[in-house]
Amino acid sequence: MGQLAIIFARVLQAIPTLIGIIIVTFLLTRALPGDPAAYFAGAAATPESIAEIRANLGLDQPLPVQFLKYVQDLGTGNLGQSVSTGQPVATELLRRLPASLELTLTALLLSVAVAIPLGVLAAVRQDTWIDQLCRFVVTAGVSLPTFFTGLLLVYVFYFLLGVAPAPLGRLDLMHVTPPQITGFLVFDSLIAREWGTAWSAAKQLLLPSITLALFTLAPIARMTRASMLQALSSEYLRTARAAGLSRGRVLMVYAFRNALLPVVTTLGMVFSFTLGANVLVEKVFAWPGIGSFAIEALVVSDYAAVQGFVLSMAVLFVVLNLFIDTLYTLIDPRVQVDG
Amino acid sequence: MLPFLKTNAWAQSASTVVVLIGNTINSLDIHRPGTNRPSYQVAVNVYDRLVTFGTKKLPDGSLSYDYDKVEPELAESWQLSSDRKAILFKIKANATFWDGTPVTAEDVKWSFDRALALGGFPKVQMGAGGFVDPSQFVVVDSKNFRIDLKQPSKLALPNLGVPVAVIINSKVAKANATEKDPWAAEYLHRTPAGSGAFKVERWDAGQQLVYVRNDKWVGGPLPAVQRVIIREVPATATRRAMVERGDAHLSFQIPNKDAQELAAAKKVKVTGSPIDNCLYVACLNYNFEPFKDQKVRQAVAYAIPYEQIFKQAAYGRGVPMWGGKSSKPATAAWPQKFPYDTDLKKAKALLAQTKYKDGFEVPLSYDLGEADWGEPAALLIQESLGKIGIKVTLDKVPGANWRTVALVEKKLPFLLENFGGWLNTADYYFYWAYIKGNLFNASNYDDPAVKKLVDETLHMDKSDKTYDAKIKQLIQKAFDDVPRIPLWQPTLESAMSPKLEGYEFWFHRQVDARSFKV
Numbered sequence: 024m025g026q027l028a029i030i031f032a033r034v035l036q037a038i039p040t041l042i043g044i045i046i047v048t049f050l051l052t053r054a055l056p057g058d059p060a061a062y063f064a065g066a067a068a069t070p071e072s073i074a075e076i077r078a079n080l081g082l083d084q085p086l087p088v089q090f091l092k093y094v095q096d097l098g099t100g101n102l103g104q105s106v107s108t109g110q111p112v113a114t115e116l117l118r119r120l121p122a123s124l125e126l127t128l129t130a131l132l133l134s135v136a137v138a139i140p141l142g143v144l145a146a147v148r149q150d151t152w153i154d155q156l157c158r159f160v161v162t163a164g165v166s167l168p169t170f171f172t173g174l175l176l177v178y179v180f181y182f183l184l185g186v187a188p189a190p191l192g193r194l195d196l197m198h199v200t201p202p203q204i205t206g207f208l209v210f211d212s213l214i215a216r217e218w219g220t221a222w223s224a225a226k227q228l229l230l231p232s233i234t235l236a237l238f239t240l241a242p243i244a245r246m247t248r249a250s251m252l253q254a255l256s257s258e259y260l261r262t263a264r265a266a267g268l269s270r271g272r273v274l275m276v277y278a279f280r281n282a283l284l285p286v287v288t289t290l291g292m293v294f295s296f297t298l299g300a301n302v303l304v305e306k307v308f309a310w311p312g313i314g315s316f317a318i319e320a321l322v323v324s325d326y327a328a329v330q331g332f333v334l335s336m337a338v339l340f341v342v343l344n345l346f347i348d349t350l351y352t353l354i355d356p357r358v359q360v361d362g
Numbered sequence: 363m364l365p366f367l368k369t370n371a372w373a374q375s376a377s378t379v380v381v382l383i384g385n386t387i388n389s390l391d392i393h394r395p396g397t398n399r400p401s402y403q404v405a406v407n408v409y410d411r412l413v414t415f416g417t418k419k420l421p422d423g424s425l426s427y428d429y430d431k432v433e434p435e436l437a438e439s440w441q442l443s444s445d446r447k448a449i450l451f452k453i454k455a456n457a458t459f460w461d462g463t464p465v466t467a468e469d470v471k472w473s474f475d476r477a478l479a480l481g482g483f484p485k486v487q488m489g490a491g492g493f494v495d496p497s498q499f500v501v502v503d504s505k506n507f508r509i510d511l512k513q514p515s516k517l518a519l520p521n522l523g524v525p526v527a528v529i530i531n532s533k534v535a536k537a538n539a540t541e542k543d544p545w546a547a548e549y550l551h552r553t554p555a556g557s558g559a560f561k562v563e564r565w566d567a568g569q570q571l572v573y574v575r576n577d578k579w580v581g582g583p584l585p586a587v588q589r590v591i592i593r594e595v596p597a598t599a600t601r602r603a604m605v606e607r608g609d610a611h612l613s614f615q616i617p618n619k620d621a622q623e624l625a626a627a628k629k630v631k632v633t634g635s636p637i638d639n640c641l642y643v644a645c646l647n648y649n650f651e652p653f654k655d656q657k658v659r660q661a662v663a664y665a666i667p668y669e670q671i672f673k674q675a676a677y678g679r680g681v682p683m684w685g686g687k688s689s690k691p692a693t694a695a696w697p698q699k700f701p702y703d704t705d706l707k708k709a710k711a712l713l714a715q716t717k718y719k720d721g722f723e724v725p726l727s728y729d730l731g732e733a734d735w736g737e738p739a740a741l742l743i744q745e746s747l748g749k750i751g752i753k754v755t756l757d758k759v760p761g762a763n764w765r766t767v768a769l770v771e772k773k774l775p776f777l778l779e780n781f782g783g784w785l786n787t788a789d790y791y792f793y794w795a796y797i798k799g800n801l802f803n804a805s806n807y808d809d810p811a812v813k814k815l816v817d818e819t820l821h822m823d824k825s826d827k828t829y830d831a832k833i834k835q836l837i838q839k840a841f842d843d844v845p846r847i848p849l850w851q852p853t854l855e856s857a858m859s860p861k862l863e864g865y866e867f868w869f870h871r872q873v874d875a876r877s878f879k880v
Contacts, residue, residue: 057762061770063396064482069801073770075481076395106396109388109551110567119568174599182603189609190600192569196380196591200566309595311568319386324762 030345037341041334045097048333049090052326059324063106080106093330102334103327107320112331115316120335121206122193123305123312127298129228130235131290138240139286142247143279146255157244164241170303173234177307180230188226192309198223231308235301239293246289250282257281283354291347295340377588379862379878380610382601386568386594391550392526393480402525403592403872407573409528409556410581412437412451412470412507413519417866417877424633425866425877429786432519435581436465436529436557446514451507457580459531459557467507471499472532476545484526490785491521492821515821517785524784525870531555559585559876569594573875586864586879605630605857611880612858612865614873617734618677621855631860634679634853635867639791640782641683641697642676642735643846644726644743648806650775652722656843657712663702663847664709667746672850675738679855683848689841694833696788700848701841709750721751727768728778731761736778739849769801779804780852784869788833789819795846796836805845812839 060077077083081092096103102112145157180187188195193208200208201215209228212220254260255278263277302314313332320328385400392405416431434440437451457465475496477484488494492515500508511518521527530550538549554562559581560573573590593610595601602620605613606629616624625632646653646662653659668684686699713719726743728736737758744754754776759767768774781802783790793816794800798808819832840846854871864877 055762057760058766059762061766062762069486072482072486079395107388107398108386108567109394109396109401115568170597174597177600177603182607185607189604189607191593191595191604196593306596307600309569309593309597309600311566315596316568322761 030349033345033348034341040341041337044333044337045094045330046090048330049093052324052329053086053089055321055324057324059106059326062323097334102331105320105325105328105331107323107325107328108316112327115328116313116331116335117206118203119311119313119316121203122310123298123301123314125193125207125209126228126231126235126304126310126312127294127301129232130239130297131294133232133236134240134243135290137236138244139247142244142286143251143274143282145244145248146251147274149252154248157248161241161245164237164239164244167237168303169234169238169301170307172237173231173304173307176230176234187230188223190230190308191227192311193224193227194220195223195227227308231304231310234304234307235297239297242289242293243286247282247286250285251278254278254282280354284351287347287350287354291343295343298336298339379587379590379612379875379880381590381592381612381614381873381875382595382604382610383592383614383873384594384596384598384601387565387571387592388567389551390554390562390565391547392528393477393484393545394547394551395480395482400872402870403874404554404562404571405525405528406868406870406872407560407590407875408554408558408562409530410436410457410465410558411523411525411527411529412453413440413523414582415520415523415868420635420867422633424635425864426635427866427868429520429638429869432523435523436470440519447511449509449511449519450502451509453505453507454580455505457557458578459534459555460561460576460578461531461534461555463531463533464504465529465557466504467501468504469532470507470529471496471501472535473528473530474499476530477526480545480547487524487526487784488521490790491515491518493518493521513821514823516787516823517790517821520785525872529557531557557581560590563589582876585876587875590875590878592873602857605859608859610859611862611878612856612873614856615871616855616857618679618853618855621679621857622677624857631858631862632855633858633865633867634855636681636851636853637782637871638786638869639696639784639788640780640852641846641848642680642739642778642780642850642852643848644739645774645777645779645805645846646844647772647775647777647804648808648845649773650724652716652718652724653775653805655716655718657716658718659844659847660702661709661712661716661750662747662752663700663844664705664712665747665750665752666702666847666849667704667742668702668849669704671739671742674742675735676850676852680853681851683850686841691834691837691841694788694830694837696791696833696837697848697851698837700844702844702847704746706746706749713750713752719751721753723753723755724776725755725757725774726776726778727757727759727774729761729764729768730758731764732778732780733758735852739778768804772804772806774804777804778849779846782852786869787824788836789816789822792816792836792840793820796840803845807843807845809839809843812836815839 060073060080060082064073064076105112105115108115141157145154148154177190198220201212201217201220204211204214208224209221212224260277263273302318305312305315317332387401389397389401390404392402413432414435416428416433417425418428420426436453436457438454440449440451442449453465477488478496492511498510502508534555535546535550539546559576559579561576563572563574565571571592575585575588598617601613604610621632621634624630646659648654672682683697683699685703686701689701726740728740740756747754768777781795795802796807796812797803797816815832815836822829854867858865861880863879866874866877868874
């Protein structure tokens with residue numbers, strides 16, 4: 024089967040999953056405690072004004088009717104209106120998802136750049152100082168909560184040293200957002216040839232992505248070290264060494280390539296949980312990401328926003344899994360992606 | 363200590379003020395259903411009302427609005443009819459909207475009609491002034507506007523100075539209305555159309571709002587600053603770092619703990635303004651059997667560790683509301699100290715006179731959204747009541763749920779509550795918090811004498827000879843029955859750069875940027 028056909032088949036497979044997710048999130052949001060109508064009617068509302076809001080939100084209808092309306096809207100690409108932020112959910116996601124992606128991807132890039140060499144070296148030179156360093160970094164990375172590292176970095180680099188920009192979200196006050204093309208501010212401002220803006224956006228990105236990288240580094244480095252150790256003690260490697268292949272070739276081609284598979288799996292997992300779970304980093308750096316949007320929507324029972332968030336994450340995961348599976352076939356030709 | 367300290371150009375410029383807030387602004391239209399409290403500042407800065415309030419200096423030197431001084435904003439003058447049942451407003455001749463068209467009585471009527479028509483909170487707030495029916499809003503001619511009242515009320519005029527009573531450019535709004543949306547709620551949600559001191563230059567929802575001065579403003583003295591940038595920064599630690607570094611002029615509404623520390627460090631100015639007509643209280647619900655007994659309620663009031671709560675939950679920032687010298691109110695001032703203090707002996711003695719002398723068990727509930735003060739206060743109350751044999755368990759209620767269980771269903775036996783009224787009169791507070799069925803009476807308190815007194819005083823003029831005596835009677839009832847035990851009167855705390863002048867406290871507890879100077 025050709026690659027395209029495989030991808031198509033996988034997308035088809037995802038449809039039942041998505042339908043399930045749509046039903047479950049719809050029911051779960053309705054099962055949340057709290058009454059959004061009462062909440063949004065404000066402090067001094069009367070029963071009548073709460074009823075008005077309820078009718079406005081369409082929450083006075085029976086559940087099946089509400090669900091039907093929701094599915095109809097979905098069919099036309101309308102994710103509804105978020106009551107808590109006052110914006111259409113689709114707009115909100117389109118603006119916030121790139122912000123989260125930009126942050127998460129930069130952080131992952133940083134952590135991969137550090138974690139993989141560190142893990143490989145730690146495995147190759149087991150029990151030397153570099154292995155100890157790896158152990159230290161991993162332990163520190165998992166045990167320091169992100170808001171703590173975030174605040175610490177802000178305190179040292181912004182408050183004390185004054186070298187980092189104010190933690191004010193994606194851009195400082197001097198620059199204006201470039202027209203949205205990719206949604207990644209650094210790229211968008213480069214496309215718009217706004218060099219100053221690009222530089223500012225990159226600077227704003229630095230501290231939060233380092234914070235996040237410190238956290239995501241741990242599982243990647245650990246996984247690299249473990250799978251590298253396994254590969255190094257394997258029989259095919261002994262054979263390769265016995266055959267007199269150069270050390271570099273043995274390590275990089277035979278050991279590393281085989282060790283990469285579990286690392287990529289870990290990478291996929293780390294990516295998916297950081298994307299939705301970096302709420303604390305978003306809060307510390309005033310980053311307008313998707314995590315804080317979801318949490319706030321959840322707190323005030325903003326149904327449309329919660330549903331939209333879960334749905335978009337589900338779609339993202341389907342795409343991500345597909346991407347990782349395809350990556351497997353490139354790393355290890357024996358792996359088959361079943362259609 | 364700050365080796366590389368550098369100040370930013372925009373924080374130095376005399377024409378721009380940078381303000382940090384912790385919440386998100388979700389709409390530019392205060393009438394729209396679902397508009398949250400932080401968005402009210404848009405109504406304050408961008409729109410005008412017919413009237414506004416004067417300014418007074420508080421004992422600590424900070425500025426506050428003056429409830430007793432109603433001043434013109436869009437209205438040039440007004441006249442009360444002889445039977446006090448109609449107010450005639452004359453609109454300033456030179457008042458124009460941003461698009462240059464004059465402000466007319468039609469605009470005023472359309473805006474007030476809209477506040478009633480869209481329902482929800484604006485309608486309730488309009489009702490507080492006695493405005494319930496669009497026919498009460500009368501266009502006399504293009505510059506004269508009249509409000510007819512169903513009964514004379516002292517609340518009517520001040521209620522035209524609250525954020526919801528904004529005047530909208532009805533021509534622009536109507537041009538953008540649709541059949542499904544006759545009040546242009548979708549349009550005004552994103553695009554304000556007013557006459558106020560500032561226009562919205564840009565709004566990046568969830569990130570920032572930028573005001574730019576309207577140089578043709580006639581509602582008051584022209585703002586000294588040209589541009590105000592409101593940035594949303596959720597983490598209080600980040601906001602604190604930025605204001606200490608001088609990268610922001612004002613961090614609006616900071617936690618009491620930060621206020622205490624920043625005030626001690628003296629690097630930035632900290633202003634704590636007592637919030638008028640607002641009390642943090644512990645409510646005792648009459649639905650809960652033991653609390654039906656007045657002696658039990660008083661025993662609880664004597665067992666609350668006020669001083670400790672004030673230190674550990676309020677960080678010493680607020681106005682004490684306990685330890686009043688006399689069991690009778692000396693004045694009609696509100697709020698005032700209640701005649702209770704921590705006295706466990708007295709509490710035990712009172713409890714011993716009831717059938718609950720061996721104690722009882724009760725859950726104490728608080729709103730998780732208010733946990734910063736609710737949690738320490740609840741823990742201290744739990745410990746102290748334990749000493750007189752009342753076993754308190756703690757019950758944390760999530761924010762979205764709080765209103766329904768605490769205020770609508772009123773089924774929590776014992777809870778921490780924080781009602782504050784925009785209109786600053788004692789009768790207004792009693793109306794909301796001591797009348798059966800009204801929202802903030804979470805105690806289910808019901809007393810015919812109180813009801814009668816509130817009915818009589820709610821609309822009565824303060825200059826009436828019997829007014830003070832009646833308010834004293836109300837306060838006396840609150841002292842004796844204690845369905846609500848005041849812990850302290852809260853303050854609105856803000857930290858600002860020493861350069862920022864003109865910060866003023868308003869009852870609506872939002873940023874009013876019109877008076878800022880740098």
